[in-house]
Amino acid sequence: MPNKFHAPLAIQALEAGKHVFCEKPPALHAGEVEQMMAAAGKAGKIVMFNFNNRARPESQAMMQYIAEGVVGTINSAQSQWIRRTGIPGFGGWFTNKELSGGGPVIDLLHMVDLALYFMGYPEPAHVLGQTFDDFITDSSFKGPWGIPDNKEGVTDVEAAAHGFVTFKTGQVLSIRNSWAEMNEREVVSVVFQGSRAGGKVERLFGIDGLDETAIDSCELYVQENGNSVNRSIVTEPCEDMGRIGSAANFAETIEGRAEPLNTPDQALKLMKIIDALYESAGSGAPVAL
Amino acid sequence: MPNKFHAPLAIQALEAGKHVFCEKPPALHAGEVEQMMAAAGKAGKIVMFNFNNRARPESQAMMQYIAEGVVGTINSAQSQWIRRTGIPGFGGWFTNKELSGGGPVIDLLHMVDLALYFMGYPEPAHVLGQTFDDFITDSSFKGPWGIPDNKEGVTDVEAAAHGFVTFKTGQVLSIRNSWAEMNEREVVSVVFQGSRAGGKVERLFGIDGLDETAIDSCELYVQENGNSVNRSIVTEPCEDMGRIGSAANFAETIEGRAEPLNTPDQALKLMKIIDALYESAGSGAPVAL
């Protein structure tokens, strides 16, 4: 279902008195998220988003270290979901900005969200970024799981994006999202440097783009007694990138048995950053938030 | 010799009618470079800078591909010289901003320069960045080749920096420089994504910080006949990171037998970007150039 329908359908469901579990991205832009939040508030219902990467064992393991203070303040982070040849088909709704809200920035927002989750979802200050559309109509850049092409379709989204976000806390985040870019290989990762420890949650692939060939890692970099120490955290295999766990968390949340893995406030901040990245790319100038 | 003396000594030598080969960084800030350029112009002498990483076989091999058009336009690049425990001693001139101009941003500017060299040294538009000073006085973060410590010394430079530069051409550059940061390992690299090919020039280490354990690579990422192709370029080993070649180029340049590997114009642009990165880190706001 095209992203364009996330907000209207969610609002309709909330108004009908349902709790809502909305597939990512939350909406086409931050304004729609605000409308969803208003509808949820009015209905007294919960709206959550399927940021399934937060539910991955690696993410949860890392989050526990962060919660325990092992990491300290995350000064800087780098979020990446960079594909080399991963356009999800041509002419469908994915590549039509009116229907999707954008290309890889909005489609592959998982690592941006995960980085922000690790960083404590701080208040953004400035965004500077750029998008590129090389290869966006080149069929040799289609991903192995791509949907059928539609020759009549509109293609007006970016193929790759690079951005940088500063926060009012002094923290910074680097963003790289791409469907089609001249990269060595696909990388799905959040890497960060904290005041006490650095870390990495990463998925690489045996064959780019195919989850069944996933090579996952979760690592912490610390300094102990004057020595550098690399900690490799062995988590259970989870090929589905947390999808089952994410849905389960919604179910448990509405039943009051768990804390929600994400909140509308966070979704709103995330979408504001995405909106600002697109705006900066469009204007060529930084955007203050 | 502290960086503070680069400009005055170079100017003195130029005024004495000598060609000058100045160790990097060019100077403490862009203003000094302009003075050096003026002195060189007046004296009719050449001033060059020891950006030795440009003279590495990997850099020259890559530059040839770029010159041939294999890479196309470099849309985006990431320059990194990130150390985990690489502070060059405590209390010496390196950590004294008045003497050095700054910490790793200015000390390890090589990869920023190399990225700009590959990108065609475009005109910068905006810089957004941040610096961090965690660990800058922590002795367990000293590099293995560090100089003796001076307990009386001043320490007022950054330990790590992150920044993002946009150019009037639409290109973007991501910067990471650090002496002490919670990184997995030391990485010295320029990675870029072009409109025809991506690439990487990288030095890793068997033991961080020791050049004799260098693991160098030079790679190109292209798309040929619908397939992704990774090209590994085998260059001759060069442990010294181009230092001999860089000095030789100066000698050959002043003898008129070679084109200079760098020009004062480039040094000026580089220093302006560095100045802007420090300014943005100080103000918390983007800097327009």
Place this chain on the structure above:
Amino acid sequence: MPNKFHAPLAIQALEAGKHVFCEKPPALHAGEVEQMMAAAGKAGKIVMFNFNNRARPESQAMMQYIAEGVVGTINSAQSQWIRRTGIPGFGGWFTNKELSGGGPVIDLLHMVDLALYFMGYPEPAHVLGQTFDDFITDSSFKGPWGIPDNKEGVTDVEAAAHGFVTFKTGQVLSIRNSWAEMNEREVVSVVFQGSRAGGKVERLFGIDGLDETAIDSCELYVQENGNSVNRSIVTEPCEDMGRIGSAANFAETIEGRAEPLNTPDQALKLMKIIDALYESAGSGAPVAL
């Protein structure tokens, strides 16, 4: 179906007005191929052979480089399908020369064909070769996918063969085919050295003989700007060694929608080389073609 029936059945089908897609080997010997060609000519029908390795993504990717002139003239090539313990069962038609035409030379002719395909199927000049029958009745050399044994069966084929072919063009081809030989591991490859580039298409195995453990590669070796460059071509995984693609090409060819991946002329040349290799092994002398 034993190879002995390839020619008669194909001829019968051609005479019945059918296009024919014949499993490899084309026939027991070159004479039969000529009869098939005559029948096809008379019937005005197409006869093609299932040289499925030509349809592998690696082969097609390589062929495109060759067609583009990247490789230049292939001076020399080495074709290998060498098994360590890969006899396809004992006493069945595989090991009965009257039914099969021979052992691994004829059974595993794929890489010889692929090498010739890459080389432009030049006119052979001389063949010098030898066959060995050590281990051909030793049950510990049976392949993991082997057919049930028949104790009454005849076993009179070679276990391994080595040969060398010169062509009227000055090109040369080295051949190694074996079912049972004291090799390090199974290797299925064509390696070649051209006037502009060398290359390799190779299948190795995690467990010898089992296609589901295949480790495929496609590489080009070139010299660029004075440096050696190794290009690794990433093709889509294809466990079936091109079998589906090969059959599809036949279907598309008879429908006029594709060029045939192989021609009877090529099959004839291939069988002449195989005949000559057997003849040289029998006589101990070179054979002129």
Place this chain on the structure above:
Amino acid sequence: MPNKFHAPLAIQALEAGKHVFCEKPPALHAGEVEQMMAAAGKAGKIVMFNFNNRARPESQAMMQYIAEGVVGTINSAQSQWIRRTGIPGFGGWFTNKELSGGGPVIDLLHMVDLALYFMGYPEPAHVLGQTFDDFITDSSFKGPWGIPDNKEGVTDVEAAAHGFVTFKTGQVLSIRNSWAEMNEREVVSVVFQGSRAGGKVERLFGIDGLDETAIDSCELYVQENGNSVNRSIVTEPCEDMGRIGSAANFAETIEGRAEPLNTPDQALKLMKIIDALYESAGSGAPVAL
């Protein structure tokens, strides 16, 4: 000292009553070896050749297995000394056929000799081969240890050679020697398949052409109790490729304390094969010996 002087100087020394230890190759061609043998016979003195690769620990370890019957009869062997960019300089005596006798065939004959040594130096029957001269004047194919170039020099030798030898015993040998060829990497090896075991003696390089980066191996492939077994033989490191041991064997031989590692008869057979390979390459036809 150019190969052209091996025979005359050796004969002069023999006539002067000296034992002679002659650098490889034995001579420019087989005829000269016969003259050296005659001179040695007349003088009652020993003439030996510096086939130093026979003295490598790997070769001696392998030879012991062969002597013990572990290998059985070597049916087939492949000798290779293939370089990618290893021309020993331009315009010196190495590339001048009159002075050197030829290019890599004669310069890198070590592995041919080693294979024959393992095979029992059987009586050759037929030789079919070809030489190629691509790249022989291309300076980017010079080896890292190359001698200074001489622009006035003659260059009329091959850059690469491929050949196949059959023996009266039914054994066969495949030969690949090159200085400059589009190979994946330099390989120095003898691989063989025996009636009881196969084996490999191999040198690869961390950096092609530099012995100090040698990666040596010595392996046996056997079948034991129905299982394939790979034996890795751990020999002492020997960067000099047996040069010291080879000279020591000469000294011990003339003192009567050791058996000679090689005999003139073997050198004669080797040179006859080399002569025939050149002849076949020249005529395009097989040569009977």
Place this chain on the structure above:
Amino acid sequence: MPNKFHAPLAIQALEAGKHVFCEKPPALHAGEVEQMMAAAGKAGKIVMFNFNNRARPESQAMMQYIAEGVVGTINSAQSQWIRRTGIPGFGGWFTNKELSGGGPVIDLLHMVDLALYFMGYPEPAHVLGQTFDDFITDSSFKGPWGIPDNKEGVTDVEAAAHGFVTFKTGQVLSIRNSWAEMNEREVVSVVFQGSRAGGKVERLFGIDGLDETAIDSCELYVQENGNSVNRSIVTEPCEDMGRIGSAANFAETIEGRAEPLNTPDQALKLMKIIDALYESAGSGAPVAL
């Protein structure tokens, strides 16, 4: 079925005139094995035990070398089945000593048995050992294949054990068995040092505890002609650790078509060693057998 029922059910079946194939461990203690042997003797029926690891291809390959004298006398062996987080559930019969006879010592006795099988099941002399129960109630140490927990259950078995056995022959055996211990990773192995050869049969895992990620090896360490030689024996993959082969051997044994892979005498010796290990751990003193 809890181990407690092995002996009574086996005896009942034997008394009913059935041959018995009893899952490991043979019984709760040696006394029960003696009762089983008596019942079998009286009934004239066969009792065998499912020591399935003896039926693994690696074990059988190794046993053949031992039978041939390649190994000589095994002086010393180390048996290990050490898990890091492999408790088979909490509160079930596994962790209830009355029902199970003990924890990993008795549950994972396979490698002890395999070592004794290789050593020739010599007569034990002394046992010195210790058990530890750290982590035995810690749920984070449960294995990935663990059974459901029972909160009411008794937990009174060890989590890890270490022991040393001397034999009247002068041989020695080191034992390490654990379900939960601070080990690097799970290791299932027998390593031994013989008077002629050493060897190893080992299973490691891609993911600890999951047989489908097994990494098996079978190796021999010998000295040949003054060189160390490592032989890697390539056996067919066998994910099930010999379970099918072990059952088949029982069937073939009772039909008189095979020799039994194990005998009650061996099971008795094994249980005596286990009993003594528990006794030594309890008393803190060595136990003489």
Place this chain on the structure above:
Amino acid sequence: MPNKFHAPLAIQALEAGKHVFCEKPPALHAGEVEQMMAAAGKAGKIVMFNFNNRARPESQAMMQYIAEGVVGTINSAQSQWIRRTGIPGFGGWFTNKELSGGGPVIDLLHMVDLALYFMGYPEPAHVLGQTFDDFITDSSFKGPWGIPDNKEGVTDVEAAAHGFVTFKTGQVLSIRNSWAEMNEREVVSVVFQGSRAGGKVERLFGIDGLDETAIDSCELYVQENGNSVNRSIVTEPCEDMGRIGSAANFAETIEGRAEPLNTPDQALKLMKIIDALYESAGSGAPVAL
């Protein structure tokens, strides 16, 4: 200097009023250590032993974790210094029990000492062990750094030893020391399992026995938040295995600037365990301490 002279010379020096730094082993047996302690006490001087492996960066890094309580109680440890072909020459004092006190048990006692150091040098309770003398006169088992042989010399020490020690604390230690044994490769390590963490300090070799090819590691195995975590501790390279640091510690200790890295009490306990291991091997029975 043969071990036989350690005690008499140390006592002489102590009596002469010197502090003494004695090479390992402390003496031929525990009785001598007691005499050395008495002499030191009487003289009021310090006697220390060169247990240089305690001064390795890896050992000190590990010891700090132990001191901080990260490891908890070490339940069990395995000390190994096992060589495959490492006899230090034939007929010299090393292999003469009267001069050396024994073979590898006493020569390679470093890892036993290091394990005890990590374990807190607990009070030993029982020792059960065995020695073997296969290969002790076989010249192909001499180490690469071996001393010249003496054909007249006595050889009456063990080639390999295996033992097991229980302590009054309930802790246990497994010992493997060998000069010549059919092992996969040389291993120098202490591995332990604690109540809170396990760990390993290990030296392997690129080429067995040559310190310049050392591959060192220092690792901790912990359980954090329900996940297994492997910590790799990066210490500075130290090819000399702590020899310089060990001597420096003696110098600093006698100057009162450091705590001694070892004490005579520890040396005494270590020698008692070694004496008991030899006694148990001789009698075939356990030894109570």
